[in-house]
Amino acid sequence: MAAPCMGPNIDTDGFKRFQCNFETFLIERNFHRRKQGGGKGYILSKLTKSLKDGEFRIPPVLLKEALTTPPPDSPNSEINFSDRVQNFCEDVIKASKSWIYRVQECKISKVDSSLLLKLNRSSTFHSVICDVIGSKDRSNESSQQSKGIWFINNDSVRINTENCDLTLADLRSLYLSDHIGCLLKANGFEVVRRVNIGNEGMNLSLKTLDVDNPTDCHKDISITDTDLDILVKGVQNSQYTVEDSSRTLQQKTCVEDSSRTLQQKSCVADSSRTLEHKACIDDLKGCHENSPNLNLHNPHSEKDSSHDATRTESKVPLFLNLRNFISDYGLPMGRHGYDKNISKLQVWNEDGKLCKILTKCAVLQKHVLSLQEKMDSKTRLHILHVVSYERRFTQQQVDIAWQMLYNDTAKHYHQVHCLYGSVIARKGQSSTQPLTAIDFYHLRQSQMKQAWVMKYGSDVQGDGWDSTIAAMTTAIIKFELLSITARNVVKLDTSDCDSSEVRSDHKGGSFVIYNFARLSTLFANYHNAVKQGVYPSLPDISSVDFSLLREEEEWELLFNYLVPYPGLVKDCIGDVTPGNPHVTIATHKICQFLINVSRDLSSYYGRVHVLTEPRSHLLPTMFARLYLLTAVQQIMKNGLALLNITPLEQV
Secondary structure, three states: OOOOOOOOOOOOHHHHHHHHHHHHHHHHOOOOOOOOOOOOOOOOEEEEOOOOOOOEEOHHHHHHHHHOOOOOOOOOOOOOOHHHHHHHHHHHHHHHHHOOEEEEEEOHHHHHHEEEEEEHHHHHHHHHHHHHOHHHHHHOOOOOOOOOOOEEEEEOOEEOOOOOOOEEHHHHHHHHHHHHHHHHHHHHEEEEEEEEOOOOOHHHHHOOOOOOOOOEEEEOOOOOOOHHHHHHHHHHHHHOOOHHHHHHHHHHHHHOHHHHHHHHHHHHHHHHHHHHHHHHHHHHHHHHOOOOOOOOOOOOHHHHHHHHHHHHHOOOOOEHHHHHHHHHHHOOEOOOOOOOOOOOOEEEOOOOOHHHHHHHHHHHHHHHHHOOOOOOOOOOOEEEEEHHHHHHHHHHHHHHHHHOOOOHHHOOEEEEEEEEEOOEEOOOOOOOOOOEEEHHHHHHHHHHHHHHHHHHHHOOOOOOHHHHHHHHHHHHHHHHOOOOOOOEEEEOOOOOOOOOOOOOOOHHHHHHHHHHHHHHHHHHHHHHHOOOOOOOOOOOHHOOOHHHOOOOHHHHHHHHHOOOOHHHHHHHHOOOOOOOOOOOOOOOHHHHHHHHHHHHHHHHHHOOOOOOOOOOOOHHHHHHHHHHHHHHHHHHHHHHHHHHOOOOOOO
């Protein structure tokens, strides 16, 4: 009996399921087969353009190999090859009746002798549209049970506490965290987010910029004296803690040569515990402004001063040998691993304060322990650090130091890092001061309002218009910051509205929102006409004749967008456990998908008159088109939801 196709599940797009059906067919028929590209692909390739003759193609070389009875070099292998192709095509058409999509025709291409498979469009329209419309109540939700929990740790946001200024890079990191969380949820994971913003004055700006403040956001946790003790004891007891004897000798020489230093040493010895504890607390207070409940009083007794002796009496600088830990645990280094320059981490800074990297480890540990309390023993926790390129080295040190000092906890969890590039102004910025996120918002808002005043005139005023312009502005900014591959630098056009060199690449978001609203207006007009008795109500989809959809643009909307969307959402995440600290999440694909579908939809909508005259012979085609466009709008709504964008019903 042929082996079952161990491929896509019910959440995978129809293309892969169709290819899986075809691969199983080859096995069951004992055809000699080979996966294209050395096993990475399929013998069957999908086309995206010129689909009149077929949607799938088998290259002539692979076709010949598949239909050649092993061994390929047999002298009889070429006998009746054309008959074998004909029989093969008949078998495919017959077998496809039980596949996800039925094959209507197989034929040899006159251009390159490849074999083309043409789907039965009517049944495919019906199947795909039913699936999309039927799943709208659970859009962007995986039908599988939870695959585990992802803790998204975004510690990159740096806020000017005096002016409450959010940089454009900070805004990009916040949008990325939101989008990644939505993608992970859509792929069957639970998500908990931590965004380190402790300034209450930012609330208004974040609301203006449409930064999601989700219910799954993990509040920052206060570090207590007990947490500090555990951290210091972990450093003391670690086999990777080393002393720098050369620096100790230099310090002793300085002490012997300076009587003033000796006096200071005596004072320090008398109050070492108090001074050391204050230094640690000051550092924690500076690192974690979100921890208002931090106890600044010294609760330590004499027996708790062991870590003070380490710092003040011995005067020996302590280091954690991160490189040895990486080597002992076989962690990857280099291009696909941790930075090769990671070596030793100094425990105490020159000013006597505890290294901030270690305080970050304590914060991470407490977040994980808090999550553990809410997890059952079978739930798997993953940790994703959203970090800028500038801070990737520091975050990797936090990663390794946490594994080292809290190994009993860390060994059970998987950490990965998602890197993102900086944000710069390409042109048009005359000031030497960089634009803040809110400044950039006001620039785009002004441009949007000016464009709409030119189009609609003096009617553009009032709360309704202001709300619409604000929604369009945030959509534009999200598309600008998310439509570029996360690792790449985003270059923003900050030219003024009246510049003749203004580029249109920042209008992707408004273009998508506009086309979504066009569909909403179309359906509103149809339903109003139904109420007026102009059109009958939309019939049940089972009675709709989709064979009337004969325009190639209609088929391309379904084949290039409706069918592959579930697979696109899955591919955005890719391999989230790559075996190294780097994960590639394609945060740009959803934006590009929405722009592309809007472009093709706009072309089709501008050429085809959907709401026809209410004549009986025209209504069946209108119904089929309304169902198709309903499915297209649902896919667009799903994609916008992954970006945390609420579409407008009217513009």
